[in-house]
Amino acid sequence: MRRFTLIALAIVAAALLIFILDEEVVAQFDAGRRRLTVEKALHDFGQVEEGEIVSASFIIFNGTDEPVRIESARSDRADTKCNCSARLLPPGEHAKLEATLDTASLRGKVVRNISLAVHDPDRRELSFTLSVTVEPLLxxxxxxxxxxxxxxxxxxxxxxxxxxxxxxxxxxxxxxxxxxxxxxxxxxxxxxxxxxxxxxxxxxxxxxxxxxxxxxxxxxxxxxxxxxxxxxxxxxLGDITVHPDRLHFFSTDHAGEPSQTIEFTSEKTFHITGIEDAGGSLEYELLMLEEGKRYRLDVRLRNRSQANILGLLKVHTDLAEQPLIDIPVIGGSR
The missing domain is CATH 2.60.40.10 (Immunoglobulins)
Known part of the structure; x- marks a missing residue:
């Protein structure tokens, strides 16, 4: 019985030792997972007057055990310039990213994004954001x-x-x-x-x-x-009369295929030379009702269950006084 008790105590002690060692290993592992960090990745300049050049600094800290190479700093717009103070950041050291934004010709709320490419195992890029509200001069x-x-x-x-x-x-x-x-x-x-x-x-x-x-x-x-x-x-409006002058496609019944008809008429001789569907949601067929005087355009939706439609049908003619006719297109399923 005593021998059994000693064996049991030995097993419990071994398990406890393994648990303690595991905890130490996990703690050491977590401590080793130090990263490249940023003190603050967003800077809001608030409200400024158009034409002002505003500047901000971002602090980058190398919390890893190895030097980190900073490869490049770039902005998504030409009005924003950026430069990093270091190309090789030693462990435990800081670097500064300087950014300037020229607000000339900018209006209202403006957001600019900056990317810092780094050679780090955990992350290849650091992202920063500048925001400002620009009051126009005129x-x-x-x-x-x-x-x-x-x-x-x-x-x-x-x-x-x-x-x-x-x-x-x-x-x-x-x-x-x-x-x-x-x-x-x-x-x-x-x-x-x-x-x-x-x-x-x-x-x-x-x-x-x-x-x-x-x-x-x-x-x-x-x-x-x-x-x-x-x-x-x-x-x-010119010599060509367009009726109707816009298309509305609203349908509550998907069983039918919505369609519209547009007529183009003129006392002057003209020809329709081309049609463009700027929204890409229409199918159409052009019919000549009277040579050079009257045309009919049958238009229907490609997808009758499309939720929202906002487009433009561009009709080109050979009439110098009216070379282009724009027909707005709106609609969707309900």
Whole structure:
């Protein structure tokens, strides 16, 4: 009995010793898994004025037992420059990654990513992020205006406010205005009111060429240099009548195949020379109803169960006054 007890105690002692040794091995293993670490991988500059150059530093620590080679530092955009203070980082030492962001021509919330390529067994790359909110020196309250469809021979006028530091400091005569095409005119005026605010008046003239347009108006200032751009989007109707002028595909019944028909008519002789489906979700067939005068386009969905459709059908013609007709496409299954 005594012998049995001694054997049992020996087994328990051996098991306890193995457990203790295992714990020590695990502790040594975990202690050996020291890594290359970053003190802080994100820097937010907060709100700055357009044109400022902002800088940030990131600290990298080599917690491994071996030197780590830093191979390269690169940013995802040309306006961000970065450089690391060391190419070979010894164990227990720090390196500094310097990054600068030029906010010229940037607006609103901006995020830039930086990658640091390293020669380390655990990780091949360290990632860093810069974020900043840029207040523009000069901008429109919105970057574009949807004009819609303009009848043949019609004009269109509108106005839009300028914002930013220079909009409050500059006079209309100190700003230049340029338009991207003939048929659009624009000028700057001071708004009446307690605050001196500037606004731009613009006019689309009757001689604006027929067809779809995405034209730009640019307002520029000097000392300091800044600019604001407004995009006018719409369609000027010409000699070709399009009905309907857009496609809607909404279906609650997947058993049927939604389809639409568009007719193109004109008193002038014209031919449809090509059709492009910018969204890639349509199938179509062009039929000539009357040579050079009347055409029909039958359009249907490739996938009738497609959840969301937002596209553009581009119809090309040989009529110089109306070479392109854009037909918006929206829809989806419900």
């Amino acid at each position: 901008a429109f309250i919105q970057p574009f205006v949807f004009v819609g469809q303009l009848p043949k021979g019609a004009s269109y006028s509108g106005k839009i406010r300028l914002v930013g530091k220079l909009a409050a400091e500059k006079k209309p005569s100190e700003l230049t205005v340029e338009t991207s095409v003939r048929g659009i005119e624009a000028f700057i005026v001071s708004r009446a009111g307690p605050r001196q605010e500037l606004e731009m008046h613009y006019v689309l003239l009757p001689e604006l060429r027929a067809g779809s347009f995405e034209e730009m108006i640019t307002v520029a200032a000097e000392n300091p240099s800044a600019s604001a751009q407004l995009q006018l989007i719409g369609q000027k």
